[in-house]
Amino acid sequence: MSRKAPEIDPKSAEMISVDGFVFLTKSKELRTVEGKAVNLRSQSAEVLSVLAARPGEIVSKDALMQAVWPDTFVTDDSLTQCIADIRRALGDDAHVIVETVPKRGYRLNADPSDAADPNAAAGTERAKTRSSRRGFILAAIVLVAAAIGAYYGAEIWRAAPVRSTDMPRIAVLPFDDMSAGGDRGYLGDAVAEGIITELSRSKTYAVIARNSSFKYRDQPVDTRQIGDELGVDYLLEGSQQKIGDRLKVTAQLLNAHDGSHLWANTYNREIGDLFVVQEEIIRTLADRVGRRIERPLPQSGAAQVSALRYHLMGIAEIRKDNSAAGSELLRQFSLKAIEADPNAQFGYIGLAWSYRFDAVFGWHEQEHDRDEALKRAAEYADKAILLAPDDAEAHHVRARIHTEAGEIEQALARFDQAIALNPSNSNILVGSTDPLLYVGRIDEAIDRIEQAKGVDPFHPDWFHWQMGWALWEKYDCEAALTAMRKMSRILSGAYRMLAGIHACLGNEREAKEALAVFLQNSPGESISKERREWEKIWTAPGSLERWIGHMRIAGLPE
Structure with a gap:
């Protein structure tokens, strides 16, 4: 549903002058006064357009969210990234042009009356005049910000999660x-x-x-x-x-x-x-x-509850130790769950996860290869779905197995079923973005990550990792790097993605350093192995070749 607030209806000015730049309100383009286009992500341009419609006025975070993401469940992270993107484009390191008004919103300090031909020489002179005022404004804002910070404390910048519906x-x-x-x-x-x-x-x-x-x-x-x-x-x-x-x-x-x-x-x-x-x-x-x-x-019955108990014990082990040993413990507890109640889904779900982990990480290769592990995982997941067709986790693990097998359309359909059965499971929402990104449905993937953040305000670090991948796919590698740096600790596996993002930005030294960290735990990785594993799955036009190119820059061996 559209919820465009009255306060953000655009004014009639076709150009807004912004400290040496002009913003064309109809086309939502940012240019220098000399007429050179300034790169700005589409959502960032939308945010700037809303602010430009009310220059000099405070626009609340809620109004910005409703205008830019009217039908999408997103958190304030999306808005924060866009504001940072706008400031970066404007060179607004001091936050003078796009001003944060604590607990109220943002204000664009611009003058619509200055709007003029972006190629006019007079624009440059006006920019100089505004720059002379900027020092005074900066000093005032620094003093005010210090006072506000002392009063409100560190939590002032944290916004409550954004609502996507009117449900309680x-x-x-x-x-x-x-x-x-x-x-x-x-x-x-x-x-x-x-x-x-x-x-x-x-x-x-x-x-x-x-x-x-x-x-x-x-x-x-x-x-x-x-x-x-x-x-x-x-x-x-x-x-x-x-x-x-x-x-x-x-x-x-x-x-x-x-x-x-x-x-x-x-x-x-x-x-x-x-x-x-x-x-x-x-x-x-x-x-x-x-x-x-x-x-x-x-x-409900005692046997079913006993099966659930063993299942939860196994899941606790793999969460505690995501390793071959943890997967083996999950498998043993899952077998106990099946013994307790062979007609309950829990043990079969656990076995499906265990064999799926074996396939993905190469565990227990002496017992079965990747294809055999995926086949066993699929059989157990299908059994769980047959016993409990309304169990979201059964559909979730099956969707993951479809993804690993390169069955992308089946994976997408199964993820949709899992999400419908448990919309509050943020892990399912973000997990569903793997097949979306593999086929190039980038905006849908970003929307789902934001939706997951909305229902999970204290979400785990790997959500930022997934957002980094999505923004890399979108060729917005600066924003991708910002997303990765939001992780409280860069996970070992995430260093490969970090290497690709640095390579995308031309940071060759940082790319090589990041990949070196990744290879410490995955010494067998190579260009040929990545191509072999992903060429049937990663079908978004040009994505795999672009990734291979960035891995070569980072120093991944052939």
């Missing part, structure tokens, strides 16, 4: 585990994770991803602070306790704006009723602040 937004916090002895950790985060998945699937709420809501584990709950940081209306918190074959679950719903309690309940059930308890909590939440959910109660 909810975060499900990790449930405290009150079990004792060997029962502690029996089901880990099963209750909270199940509620996140089912709430998201119901389309009753916009649900924050697990990655972000679980950040608050073992922290005192400051409802309003968490609400502000995650941009949500409601918080669900609770606890779970296993005592023998009994399960006790407590849950309470909080208003994130004022901390008030809206609902609370305690459930004392048999352990096999876990999935029924989840469903009852979800239905109550929907009745209280959403829309009533009408569907049959799920099947």
